[in-house]
Amino acid sequence: MEVTAAAQEAAGRSARPGAMREYKVVVLGSGGVGKSALTVQFVTGSFIEKYDPTIEDFYRKEIEVDSSPSVLEILDNLHHNDCDLRGDPQRS
Numbered sequence: 546m547e548v549t550a551a552a553q554e555a556a557g558r559s560a561r562p563g564a565m566r567e568y569k570v571v572v573l574g575s576g577g578v579g580k581s582a583l584t585v586q587f588v589t590g591s592f593i594e595k596y597d598p599t600i601e602d603f604y605r606k607e608i609e610v611d612s613s614p615s616v617l618e619i620l621d622n623l624h625h626n627d628c629d630l631r632g633d634p635q636r637s
Contacts, residue, residue, distance in 0.1 A: 565607070566615040573622060584621045598623055
């Protein structure tokens with residue numbers, strides 16, 4: 546998973562001396578494509594074959610970015626078929 550330079554810069558400005566940098570990630574995509582499976586595999590190292598969908602899950606993982614300890618906060622959202630990201634009904 547690649548962390549962009551802009552995200553690194555934003556995290557660096559808000560970091561307290563001695564504190565871990567925090568990065569926030571939202572996983573988006575169509576329903577049933579494996580967003581949760583990939584997220585759980587990244588965080589825990591194990592692949593889930595069966596998953597009970599929920600509205601959203603939140604994960605934290607300590608990682609290293611540019612040799613600095615950091616925390617990755619991941620929000621795994623359930624896909625909503627009737628709305629796009631702006632809240633407008635999708636046209637079929």
